[in-house]
Amino acid sequence: MSLKKLTGSLQKDLPVLKQMFGDSMDLYAKNLRIRGVECAACMFDGLSSTEKLWVILLDLLSRDGPPMPDGRALTDYILHASDLPVEATPVETFDDLVTRMTAGMTVLLVDGSPVAVALSSQLLAYRSVSEPSGEGNIRGSREGFCDLLRVNISLLRRLIRTPDLVIEMHTAGDLTGTEVALCYNRRLAPPELVEKVRQRLQNTKIPLLLDSSYLAPFLQRGPFSFFQQAGYTERSAAACAKICEGKLVLLVNGSPFAMILPHFFIENFQSLDDYATKAYFASLLRALKFLAFLLAVMLPGVYVAIAQFSPELFPPQLLYKVAAAERATPLPLFLEMIFVLILLEIVREAGLRLPKPIGHTVSLVSALIVGDAAINAGILSTPVVIVAAFTSISMFVIPALYEPATALRLLFTLAGGVAGLLGVACMFAVMAVSACNTDFLGMPYTAPLVPARPGMLRDGMFRFSWRVLARRPYTIREEVPPHETED
Amino acid sequence: MKPKISLRQQGLVVFTALLAPLLLQTRPTGAGAQVTVLACAAAVPLLWVLLLPAGRGLAPDGPVLCRGAFAAALAVSVACQLYQAQRFYSDTTETDLSLFWYTAVVVAAMLYGVHAGLGGITRTANVFLWACGGGAVLLLLSVVGQLRVSSLQVVASPQTQLWQALPARLLLVPEFLLPAWLAPTPRQGRKVTAAVLAGWAVVTAALAVLGEAVLGAGYADQSHPVYTVARLGGVSVFRRLDAVHVSIWMLLALLRLMLSTWALLRLLQGLLPTARSRWLLVPGGAALAVLLGTCTAQQMEWVCGGLLAAALAAALLPKRRKTP
Structure with a gap:
């Protein structure tokens, strides 16, 4: 980028512009004469519409009027006296020139004028405003952001x-x-x-x-x-x-x-x-999501810890089933769980990156081969696959926490396999410290739950009715330090 | 420089850390509920008076001896807590977890907390306190059918037992001094200390009453009194809620370890600012190792209490003169 100013001479500015873009094939520069003054219309093919440009320029060219004494007069006329769709601020530097052109405008360089005129002739192809694919909602607006x-x-x-x-x-x-x-x-x-x-x-x-x-x-x-x-x-x-x-x-x-x-x-x-739903139902859903998060993160670790270190905590019927299933498989429970969790992540990645039709095939193959054949062959045990599947389903409830939950789930399993319930408790402490120690410019990540603020009750773990929320709407000014901690 | 934490949060983190030794008891209390309640009521004002010089002594310009003894007490306390938690966990869960893995896992989690700093530890204390509160409600619900007011023992003249039980209640732990050290002014420190002592006494007394109401006269002889109560409880088909309680109590022990270690490291930074002066850590560490190898947990607790008493006595010494 260059902060160099336009010289006002077409002979000098036009070659510099072409040189800046290395004579790119999509750079369109057309020389023309308006009211007796040499000009050049510059734009990028595809970003600007040539049809629009020529409608604007033909309108300008068709107007009868005395020839302009020089480029400055023509620029002044276009900027201040004409009704053309021009940008309010003229272009003065090459930097600005590039910015305007890449934004889809046409820049009219005028010989003898140190400033150029930006004409609104954008024709940007973009994905239209549509419903977001990754953020489903039952009520409310269907509009999602697009790329522009x-x-x-x-x-x-x-x-x-x-x-x-x-x-x-x-x-x-x-x-x-x-x-x-x-x-x-x-x-x-x-x-x-x-x-x-x-x-x-x-x-x-x-x-x-x-x-x-x-x-x-x-x-x-x-x-x-x-x-x-x-x-x-x-x-x-x-x-x-x-x-x-x-x-x-x-x-x-x-x-x-x-x-x-x-x-x-x-x-x-x-x-x-x-x-958009009743307050009690929204609160219930939030509690369910919170439970799903805990299950998604801790269930495999807790299962491994109990089965391996404290099997007496299982009810007798479950204990017999788990013990029988584990006896029939070659891998230790802890490794088996890690193996299944990693396998699930691989299947997910494969399904996500591949084209959709093949993605479905991946799911089918993994369900048949991993879920059925591996169990029938006695390579994996049914309780482990059930726990892993239940964990994955819980994860879908809170997609925003997918990344930390995946890493934490593996760590919890590792900790549970190494040190039993103590390992799970220690990992929980690490997770809690990690969440509690995170803040953004002094505003705790755990706000308004920890430290407990009134917002926690109004619109945190629970949601009060709109009547209560409307009385004192929640704003982050409640979280602004100093009210608790800053190291 | 100490981090800025509101007084309420300071009190909360210290109080939460103090719950660990109350819940992870590994020795019989030797006293019934009535005596414990009386001992707590008598101990709070006595401890508060004893702790009065702490704010002055632990100030940055206070006597080095005071801060040094406090740091030594913290080191012994960390060792004690590690030992007590290990013993409690192995006694109650009957797992064959090796000492190596126990130490590795607990120390790793503890160091992560220490790395987070007091801000992180304090906010985490809120989470653990919520968990502990939930656990307490669950504990009450699970033993509500076994609570018998008639099980509470009434001693006609408890004076003799009170005199026997009082020294144990007056035993100083480093967390008692932490509010005075963390608070910006001695006056604020005294206020937080009073609140923490009151909270500690209420919980101690409540646990004793609950324990005796469930276990009757046998409460005083139980090695793990609170755990025994938890083990007896059950809600519907859930008969092993003790595993949940043990996990929560281990979290509290971990919090106490994080807080004490963080405070110890902060104190050592101030006491041994230069690399040359840090050679003192070698004999200090060796003394701690000898203590660990030769003393019982109870003896170590008394050593810790003695060091804190020395710190409080040193706090009465005149302050260092500022060099012009």
């Missing part, structure tokens, strides 16, 4: 029609120059939080930026944790709800995933549907 930043911003603006919504543009990615939009409610978002995120965004040095998740390591600091301090959503309604809680939303051009900052542990168990 401007469209995503418009989705937000359409939902929050108050002047409090602020959208700041930043650029990140040395090689991609990707636009990043920082969206927040200026009345609700803590100013120190906005300032810190803005600073970190500006200091981000990353070669390429293709998804909002690339920014996460630059925005969240602190010691290692199993958990993420940033959340993601594909739903514009969910992003809007988070902005209304005072949180920040980052939209990255080319990514349909909005990053939410800060993100709390309890949010992994919440969904938009919670607010």
Whole structure:
């Protein structure tokens, strides 16, 4: 990128532009004369529409008028006296020129004028706004973010029609120059939080930026944790709800995933549907999801620990079945469980990365071969496969916690296999410390549960009715330090 | 520099850590509920008075001897807690877990907590306290059918037994001094200490009453009184809820280890700031190893209490003069 200013001479500026893009075949530069002044219309084929461009230019060319004395006069006329669809700010540098052209505009270089004019002739092909595939909801808006930043911003603006919504543009990615939009409610978002995120965004040095998740390591600091301090959503309604809680939303051009900052542990168990159903039912669902998380993480470890170290804890009938099944298999229980868990992860990865029709085949083959043949052959025991399958099903209830839960599940199994229930307890302590020690700019990841805040009861582990929530809506200002700890 | 933690949270983390030795008892209490309640009531004001100089002595400009004795007591306490938890776990679960794996797993988890710092430990204490509260409710529900008020023993003149039981209640543990060390001012430290002592006494008394109401006169002779109560309980078909209780209590022991080790390391950083002065850790470690090898758990607890008494006595010494 260059901050070099335009010279105002077509003979000089046009070759520089062509040189910058290495004479790329999609660079379109057409010389023409308007009101007696030499000009050049520059755009990228595919990003801009030549039809639109020529409609604009023909309109301009067809207007009768005296010839312009020089380029400056023509630029002034186009910018201030014509009714053409031009951008309000003229282009002054090559850097700006590149930004406008890659955004789909046509830039009109005018000989004798040190500034150029950007014409709105965008024709950007993009995936249309559709229902997100990975975030199912029964009620509420069906709209999901698409890949184009401007469209995503418009989705937000359409939902929050108050002047409090602020959208700041930043650029990140040395090689991609990707636009990043920082969206927040200026009345609700803590100013120190906005300032810190803005600073970190500006200091981000990353070669390429293709998804909002690339920014996460630059925005969240602190010691290692199993958990993420940033959340993601594909739903514009969910992003809007988070902005209304005072949180920040980052939209990255080319990514349909909005990053939410800060993100709390309890949010992994919440969904938009919670607010559309009865409060008691939403609370029940949250409790179920929490239980599913504990099962997904701890069940294999607890099973291995009990079966291997404290079998007397099983009811007698179950104990006989487990003992008989284990006696018939060659591997020790602990290794068998690890083997099945790893196998399940491999099957999942295979099903996810392959084209959909083959993905189904993978599921079928793994179900038949692993689930049936391996048990019939006595290589795996039925209780182990049942526990692993139950764990996987529980995991689907909380997809946002998939990454930490997978790692923790293996660690819990390892700890349970090595040290029994003590190992499971120690691993639980490690998990608890990891979650409790995570925070985003002083706001605990475990808020509002730990330390307990009023928000915990209103809209945390439980959800109160809208009448109560409306009386005192939850905002993250309640979590702003100093109220508890900072090392 | 000590991290900023609200006074409420400081009290909470210390109180939660203090629950571990109460629940993981491995020796008979030797006293019934009535005597325990009276001893606790008498011990709280006495301990509070005893701990008054702690805030002054443990201040950064306080006598080195005071902080040194406190650090030594913490080291002995960590060793004691490791030993007590191991003994409790092996006695109650009857697993053949080797000492090596026990130490490896517990120390790994403990060091992770220490690495997290006081902020992480304090928030984790909230989680463990919630778990402990839930466990307590479950324990009560599970033994509600076996609670007999008539089992509570009434001693006509408990004075003699009280004098015998009081020294055990007055035995100092390092966690009693932690609020004074963590609080920004001695006055705030005294307030938190009072709250922690009151909480500790209430729980001790409640456990004694619960134990005696379930076990009757046999309560005082039980090696694992609280565990025995838990083992007797059951809800519906769930007859082995003791495994849940043991797991929760082990978490509390782990929290106590994390807190004590963190405090010990912080103190040592202040006491031995230079690399040259850290050679003192070698004789200190050797003394601790000898203590571990030669003393019983009970003797180590008395050594720990003695060191803390020495720390409190040293706190009365005049403060170091600031060099101009």
